[in-house]
Amino acid sequence: MDAETSRQLGDLIRGGSVAALATLHEGLPFASMVPYAVASSTDGSLRLVSHLSRLSAHTRDMLESSDVCLLIMGANPPDIPPQALPRVSIPAVASFIDSGHSDHAGFVEAYLERFPFAAEWFGLGDFSIVAFEPKASRFIAGFARAMTVSPDALRAACQSR
Secondary structure, rough: OOOOHHHHHHHHHHOOOEEEEHHHOOOEEEEEEEEOOEEEEOOOOOOEEEHHHOOOOHHHHHHHOEEEEEEEEEOOOOOHHHHHOOOEEEEEEEEOOOOOOOOHHHHHHHHEEEEEEEHHHHHOOEEEEEEEOHHHHHHHHOOEEEEEEEHHHHHHHHHHH
């Protein structure tokens, strides 16, 4: 992936705030919307983090199977065909991060930096930080510009400015 495409991918992920989350729900595909922030784990790995209620169907689904997929899409201006919209599909493993975990404070900080209004929700007992560890992703940079992106290339794209 060239530098300009990497920059475009990083801008797409860092510039977004919501993703479609795909889980398995009672054996069937299920999609929902989740807010996310970009963070790094203590070992430097990229994580997308969210703060989710255990009352939500997608949270219960992730407790049963941690394999998920996130879809992040760019803006949809009326003069661009939908097939040309930049988007990235990110298969990931979801992990629930408890307050004793070494990454917890950093993940909370990244999330609250992105969503400061959510601070009061951290006092609610049914919410948890969920970290999504990306696997090989599929980036569509525009019409007929599809590519597979390794976790390392995805991390590098998100760290570049």
